[in-house]
Amino acid sequence: MPHISRLADNLPQSAIRALTPFAEKAEADGVKVYHLNIGAPDIKSPQVVVDAVHNYKFDHLPYSNSLGTRELRQGFLDKYYNKLGLHLSMEDILVTTAGSEALDFFFQITTNPGEEVIVFEPFYVNYNSIALKYGIKLVPIHTDIREGFRLPPVQEIEKAVTPRTRAVLISNPSNPTGTVFDKQELLAIAGICRKYDLFLGSDEVYREFCYSDKPIFSVMEIDDFDQYAIMLDSVSKRYNLCGARIGTIISRNKEVMSLGLRLAQARLCPPVLAQAATLAALDAPESYFEETRSEYIRRRNFTVAALNRIPGVFSPMPNGAFYTIAELPVENAADFCRWLLTDFRLDNQTVMLTPAAGFYGTKGQGLNQVRVAYVLEVPELEKAMAVLENALKKYNNK
């Protein structure tokens, strides 16, 4: 019999999805499950997107340009990126099959098998899945919940650089922590990249979900950094089009984009219906983002306050995305999350959370932490927090 590849031994089952069968079982039994486990919000997409799909004229669907349609690339520049002040030209942008593919291309473009990329833990789990596919090693630098997951001092980061390091990858605002890194932090990392000849990849898919009074500082705004900066982006969260599968990879480094083009050709093109939907989304009024932000600020404020009111629970106040990491008064959050789904009911309700250990690259970290996605309306979040408080009491008195 043939043997499958060694990837089978290394590539983990998605931590988020490992609990899904238990949630499905509970729901099949008629239990109401509050899903705070996954970044799948209930916010509507802009109406222009729905209209564009319903009016899309076609009698067959040919391939588009591998880079994405010219119209969509131009639209991204004129209607979005250059309005943010990023000053990009048509050679700097490539449309990808969502942020997932932008990340995939980033690893392939910057790093050879056996070489290293520095990340800050906790980090988005698929950074690890994609790195594993290419035999690339992630080198995690620890950030601490008690310090709001801010970056450590430059000297700490420099210690992780080896002769095999090729890139640094950050998520800003961060999934899973919600931390927004500021200009100072970005410039500090940029300094390290210049010093050691490293690319800086910045995953900015939560850009519009920034709750401080100023917008995030993008990697593309760093001066004299064109050869180093690679921005990874997606419309999934921005317009609640997770299922569309449209993202971008952006860089002013011509070698990066030339290899990006060849990788793009090797998969022919991004999905064409979704490109049309995205082109329409770019016409969403600014009020769409403002309303979404206000709604998430309400949800965040409620959730973080409610978490910190529960005895033994600690959550920092994140400034972006729609997640927070909370420390729970339990030893093994994975066991607790499973128990919530299999055993605990309050008025026939329970809550689904994501154990945070899977977001850490260092074994033994984050064992008592969960990621909470505040993707429901406040009245629902209220009920979910009541469930959580009761569950913790009962779990610790087992």
Place this chain on the structure above:
Amino acid sequence: MPHISRLADNLPQSAIRALTPFAEKAEADGVKVYHLNIGAPDIKSPQVVVDAVHNYKFDHLPYSNSLGTRELRQGFLDKYYNKLGLHLSMEDILVTTAGSEALDFFFQITTNPGEEVIVFEPFYVNYNSIALKYGIKLVPIHTDIREGFRLPPVQEIEKAVTPRTRAVLISNPSNPTGTVFDKQELLAIAGICRKYDLFLGSDEVYREFCYSDKPIFSVMEIDDFDQYAIMLDSVSKRYNLCGARIGTIISRNKEVMSLGLRLAQARLCPPVLAQAATLAALDAPESYFEETRSEYIRRRNFTVAALNRIPGVFSPMPNGAFYTIAELPVENAADFCRWLLTDFRLDNQTVMLTPAAGFYGTKGQGLNQVRVAYVLEVPELEKAMAVLENALKKYNNK
């Protein structure tokens, strides 16, 4: 400055797309270019697809299951694969982001970096691009235009097996040759796979484009072969939905599908609008395929006869897909193809063909060959063939 990865030195620019700037220049100058260079046909998709997109109810687009929606997987089984007699169950199918991703998963699942996959040249160029991404070596076995690109005897194929061989990959019907491999040939390869513990990947995306009186023999029909067989499929050609980006990977080997699921989770989900469009396409009447086949038989018969009437040109008679490889009376077909676009005009018309050397893994093979995609209506093909005949005369008298 940071250095991009070694992929940049290895990954070729798409041979098909390298000529595109010259074609665009000709078209900008008002020249009519007959595009026989790419598998992008003019056939309409089933009307049910258009209707489904226009009536798709949504107010946002959430992720689907990483395997594809349950509805689409069940639809593929009930309305397509099991009608073909393949007897598949829900655990055997995974929806991919088109055939490109099915191929990508195939290489990752079966073969480690540094190991080998046997292919038959000429082969689809992206087999090579994807293998390169993963550090996998393609071992090409030659098939000959004068023998209609049929497979060589078993002993010839066995010579290519080494201790590092992990899989054999065929395209049936074949892109770029149009050859349909018969049951005998499939069983012969299956015997080799059993003997040496190799997976057999069969790229069957042109399945419905088979012009003999019986349907193709699928890898999934081989008896007692469940642990070896992996079928790679796509709706791109079948319903002329190349831009949708929906395909499948199919196997009854549970380890293969388990790793496939984890690879699928690492990119979240296939495009959701396209999944809805594809679900509708499965309701296309059988007459849709019959009409498409009749049309392509007319086009093939005309094209192959016309090619063989041109002095010095030889094309075998392919039984499938919508391509044929033709030998031309030139030394360097790549130069000729470029000259067609830059220099030759007949009544302000020219023709675009794909040089075939890029489909060969062995250097120096196929230099005087082109791939002709007969994707236009017969009256257009007539004009294109007249252009080609005149061009060859003029090129050889330069």
